[in-house]
Amino acid sequence: MESFVPFIVIMLGAATPLIFAAIGELVTEKSGVLNLGVEGMMLMGAVSAFAVSITTGSTTLGLLAAIGAGVLMALLFGLLTLTLLANQVACGLALTIFGIGLSSFIGKDYVGKPLDALPSMDLGWLSDIPVLGPVLFSQDLMVYAAIAVVAAVAWFLYHTRAGLVLRAVGESHHAAHAIGYPVIRIRYMAVAFGGAMAGLGGAYLSLAYTPMWVEHMTAGRGWIALALVVFATWRPFRVLLGAWLFGGVTILQLHAQGAGIAVPSQLMSMLPYIATIVVLVLISRDATRIRMNAPASIGKVFHPER
């Protein structure tokens, strides 16, 4: 029990950026758009949050800056793919490469500067309960926020009319257009939400998880977030499960290294990524489940005339 509690606490932290990025991408994909630029949007969010926080001293402004940076990146993607009808896969990859470069450029003066981590919540006696206290009631605010966002997205998608329209646009854009929904506008909004959430995920890395800025500090988490969406078969709460699972594997390999298990650390660091691939292969075997939840027109360019 002694090491179990900190393990859970750290796992929740490691999962948080994944939850943000994946739930944003889930909404984007549910509207029928595949944005592979999550990694780039996260990095822009991370560097913007760090730079603004350290300059102004305000974490709130930092978070807002991260959202803004993510949305701007996403709108750039939207302009290329939704308005100019460019290929989504190519643009998404380009967005990631662009984000890596631009974040390194903006962040070069901030490398190595110290920043206080986001404070943990102190809920008085609640936080003092043994085991439950540290796990449930003394995380930082963003950990709770991530879970709340997942719940909100689940409610939005399956219990509101706007969510129904969004799913319909992702299922068949021609049919949605035929009965009069503004496909492109709805997709812009979904893409922008994806960008905002990716930005927040990045901000969590540079403000809370490891409060500093290092080039390419997301280290592939954007790609894991993309995989998580498929892992979750486009269902919001499964994103939560998946993110905790991958967060757990990430921490596990750190612990294993700390315990001196004689496996090269590079191999151990691969664990979360190998787990991603294994799980994706297993999930993909069930075609029916994927088809029932996967947005049918994902990645397809929408042109109203044809």
Added chain:
Amino acid sequence: MSPDIHSGSASANVSAGAVPRLALRGITKAFPGTVANDDVSLALRAGEIHALLGENGAGKSTLVKIVYGLLQADSGDVLWEGRPVVIPSPAEARKLGIGMVFQHFSLFDSLTVAENVALGIGDKTPMRVLEDRIREVSERYGLPLDPRRPVHALSVGERQRVEIVRCLLQDPKLLIMDEPTSVLTPQEAEQLFTTLRALRDEGRTILYISHKLDEIRALCGRATILRAGKVVDACDPTEKTARELAQMMIGSDYATPAGAAEDRKTGEARLTVHNLNLAASGPFGTTLVDVDLEVRGGEILGIAGVAGNGQAELLSALSGELLVQDAGSVRLEGVPAGHLGPRQRRAMGLGFVPEERLGRGAVPDMSLAENALLSRGTGDDMVSRGMIRFSRAHGLAEKIIDAYNVVAGKGAHATAKSLSGGNLQKFIIGREIMRKPRILIAAHPTWGVDAGAAAAIHQALMDLRDEGTAVLIVSQDLDELFVLSDRIAVMYHGRLSQSRPAHEATVEQIGLLMGGVFDTSDAWEGDAHAS
């Protein structure tokens, strides 16, 4: 006194000479390269079923899209109950009281019936209330539906009901139906007509688009005929024969293929399918169960059935796109071929005309010459030491174009996608026939093809049959199957009924089989006993 057009209906709220419900004046709409609607004028009265008749590409779809707000006219006026209106979007059209049932349904497979309906109507009715209203409306008009079922689990006829109920919930004054019976069994179509007549008698206007002339004669009180984007004629279809209507539609007479002669001499079995089983390839696919069929040289076997009952799977298993475990379950001239791919089967004398013209029948962006070349094997002299002999490929394409009257702007250089559906289909069928196949399989050979081209295609298939080729045709169009086939069988839920000589079969029998009424081997007899 002039007789009322729909004298049978007791529509009290229809008064002659009243302001038309919808009037179009001089509607013109041009797309790059074509004028889809040229100065089209039309008036629809309250309480009538009005046919809009025309070949593919005559401009019917464009016109109704303008009425429904999906497209904007370049010029011309739309008058709704006497008032000039602009209809910028389908939502505005629905507000006026215009509903539309699409030919290719605008439904979402993974959503439920109620969710689909909710998307199609503008207001924010809670789901539970909506479900009750769906049940109520569907019962009132004889369109039974369960609002909670996901759409992908519904039959094609049920899907159409969803669309109709969706429209009816908004209490439309004008209902546009775009080729509604093309996917229905004859019985389902009859049921639909009953519903439409009931709607008409309530004073609603129905704009009915079709190229099935018998339907229009049975259902519609007036017809407007479009040709090449212009209104060429208007008439009372009940006073015209189907042939007269067809002539108005295409503007000239066309040759009707000679009917199937009885007692044709057939040769040996060329295509034999025995106990063919094939698992569905996806959640929305159909599993083939113990399919048996035989096509002999010099005969045409027609396979009827509502789309999605395993025809696509059967065609793929026959063409070689899907391989089957038991090689002997598909035999070409007695040789097991179930394990062979399309190229090998084609080399054995199989010709194949797929349902999808662009993408499977032809490469859209390649020229006709290149498409002709691709369909030929190494033995056909088109390639020498790996190098293409372009002159021969061009010669072949030109020969097909001449022999089958293909209208292609740039001849052999025209890309496949630049041709109209009918012309491309003539080219593909000609391409396959010119190989002198031992066996020809054609899927929906005249789907979306105008009447003139359809007659030419039918004649070509019959000529091929008369030369001794075994021909298998899969189609949803019963008229076509009755014209062409020597024997007819029906597919339902992945099973194939026994075949029966076409001249002994009736539309009613086939319709029952299409609806799944065949549990016993002699289902054909069941109907005879009943009557």
